[in-house]
Amino acid sequence: MTEQIQRKLSESKTARWAVLALVAFTMLCGYFITDMMAPLQDLLQTPVDGGGLGWTANEYGKFTSAYGWFNVFFLMLIFGGMILDKMGVRFTGVMATSIMLVGVFIKWFGVSHDFGGETVSIFGTEWGYPLLVASLGYALFGVGVEIAGITVSKIIVKWFKGKEMALAMGLEMACARIGTGLAIGITPLLSRAFGNSISMPIFIGLILLCIGLISFIVFVVMDKRRDVEDAAAATGEEEAEEPFRFGDILDIITLKGFWYMALLCVLFYSAVFPFLKYAPNLMINKFGIDPEWSGVIPALLPFGNILLTPFFGNLYDRKGKGATIMIIGSVMLIFIHCMFSIPMLNNWIVALCLIILLGIAFSLVPSAMWPSVPKIIPENKLGTAYALIFWVQNWGLMGVPYMIGIVLDKYCITGMVDGKPTYNYMIPMMIFTCFGILALFISLLLKREDRIKGYGLELPNIQKDADIVLAEEMIGEGQR
Numbered sequence: 001m002t003e004q005i006q007r008k009l010s011e012s013k014t015a016r017w018a019v020l021a022l023v024a025f026t027m028l029c030g031y032f033i034t035d036m037m038a039p040l041q042d043l044l045q046t047p048v049d050g051g052g053l054g055w056t057a058n059e060y061g062k063f064t065s066a067y068g069w070f071n072v073f074f075l076m077l078i079f080g081g082m083i084l085d086k087m088g089v090r091f092t093g094v095m096a097t098s099i100m101l102v103g104v105f106i107k108w109f110g111v112s113h114d115f116g117g118e119t120v121s122i123f124g125t126e127w128g129y130p131l132l133v134a135s136l137g138y139a140l141f142g143v144g145v146e147i148a149g150i151t152v153s154k155i156i157v158k159w160f161k162g163k164e165m166a167l168a169m170g171l172e173m174a175c176a177r178i179g180t181g182l183a184i185g186i187t188p189l190l191s192r193a194f195g196n197s198i199s200m201p202i203f204i205g206l207i208l209l210c211i212g213l214i215s216f217i218v219f220v221v222m223d224k225r226r227d228v229e230d231a232a233a234a235t236g237e238e239e240a241e242e243p244f245r246f247g248d249i250l251d252i253i254t255l256k257g258f259w260y261m262a263l264l265c266v267l268f269y270s271a272v273f274p275f276l277k278y279a280p281n282l283m284i285n286k287f288g289i290d291p292e293w294s295g296v297i298p299a300l301l302p303f304g305n306i307l308l309t310p311f312f313g314n315l316y317d318r319k320g321k322g323a324t325i326m327i328i329g330s331v332m333l334i335f336i337h338c339m340f341s342i343p344m345l346n347n348w349i350v351a352l353c354l355i356i357l358l359g360i361a362f363s364l365v366p367s368a369m370w371p372s373v374p375k376i377i378p379e380n381k382l383g384t385a386y387a388l389i390f391w392v393q394n395w396g397l398m399g400v401p402y403m404i405g406i407v408l409d410k411y412c413i414t415g416m417v418d419g420k421p422t423y424n425y426m427i428p429m430m431i432f433t434c435f436g437i438l439a440l441f442i443s444l445l446l447k448r449e450d451r452i453k454g455y456g457l458e459l460p461n462i463q464k465d466a467d468i469v470l471a472e473e474m475i476g477e478g479q480r
């Protein structure tokens with residue numbers, strides 16, 4: 001009885017779902033800010049005397065790619081993963097959310113301050129101060145939101161391992177998608193409500209994130225209480241978790257399975273997140289949708305994910321087939337982007353159907369990918385492993401939008417309307433299709449590796465007792 005009361009939090013269903021709600025809300029706020037500039041691309045490219053910032057598509061691409069600058073070049077994500085494994089989820093989560101806040105503040109300052117049109121030359125290219133300051137803020141924000149992402153993954157593993165882990169990860173991603181959907185769907189309306197303001201939506205994001213920080217702090221209190229309870233209830237017979245060592249990085253990067261996962265992640269996500277950054281502009285240019293409503297169809301993608309990611313996560317928990325799910329998602333991705341690249345398919349109904357399909361593909365792969373990582377990597381190295389995967393992924397999140405911006409300005413301009421260029425999106429969409437083809441190839445290799453090493457990617461996550469012993473033996477074999 002005493003044991004039952006002492007272990008209440010770690011065993012309590014309500015407590016673990018409450019934990020999920022708290023940290024998922026923080027991620028919702030983070031994702032809202034991540035994607036809020038996409039539907040403002042048209043306004044950002046509007047000349048300054050027309051109320052915009054007069055950016056080119058290339059400059060918009062530079063700004064968007066800033067998300068990964070510090071993560072990729074200064075290895076901030078990898079340090080973040082090490083801090084996570086060394087200092088724990090509470091410290092790292094608060095640190096990451098605070099970094100996000102500072103980053104958004106700098107971004108807001110960049111777009112709202114009058115720098116008198118001055119520019120600065122960096123590595124031979126000219127940067128206006130609003131672009132530079134906003135990009136630096138976004139780069140810092142990128143560090144925070146990515147470290148928060150790996151922290152939340154580790155929190156879910158801690159609270160849900162052996163239980164509804166994939167469902168929990170799916171629900172967390174569903175909340176993140178609400179953030180993305182709100183960003184894409186309502187930012188243009190917010191901007192319009194404040195007289196075509198670029199800075200006001202960012203300021204609203206800043207306030208939302210303050211609430212996200214408070215939500216995370218409430219989690220910190222619960223998690224601390226759980227650790228105290230667990231320590232008090234410990235019999236001393238439990239196996240202590242090995243502490244993280246620097247050599248662990250070597251153990252992780254020498255696993256083929258890890259690399260397949262990281263490559264699949266960068267290829268798949270490079271065909272979705274950067275696509276979303278340009279999707280509202282694609283809707284205007286290819287499907288003739290009014291700029292004010294350009295975010296509505298792309299916003300359906302994240303909203304579709306809200307239902308489907310937990311659905312597929314739950315399916316993976318109960319039925320397994322993780323590697324197969326990732327293959328199906330990759331095949332769908334190829335079909336969708338290929339259809340988007342065909343110029344004559346320019347009716348908005350086509351756009352609607354393809355976005356719905358993309359929503360399904362983008363629910364399948366993440367719902368299986370993230371809960372599969374703990375099947376390949378032990379828990380004490382998980383923060384670092386997620387960080388390394390995110391690091392590889394950030395090369396794509398940084399490089400692809402930048403490349404698309406350059407391609408648009410160089411090869412895709414079809415004319416000028418109201419001082420802004422119009423674009424043909426065929427080449428960018430063909431580039432996204434190529435990512436899908438490569439993702440399919442890697443997902444097939446991953447399935448083969450799973451068969452060889454017995455990671456258990458095709459096995460359900462919720463297991464009966466006899467299955468647990470069997471699966472642990474298989475995973476142990478795999479790691480040797």
Ligand SMILES: C[C@H](N)C(=O)N[C@@H](CCCCN)C(=O)O
Pocket residue numbers: 146149150152153172173176269366370390393
């Ligand atoms: C952008 C970020 N690096 C990412 O990949 N996010 C994933 C979710 C990862 C799991 C987080 N607990 C996403 O699908 O949004």
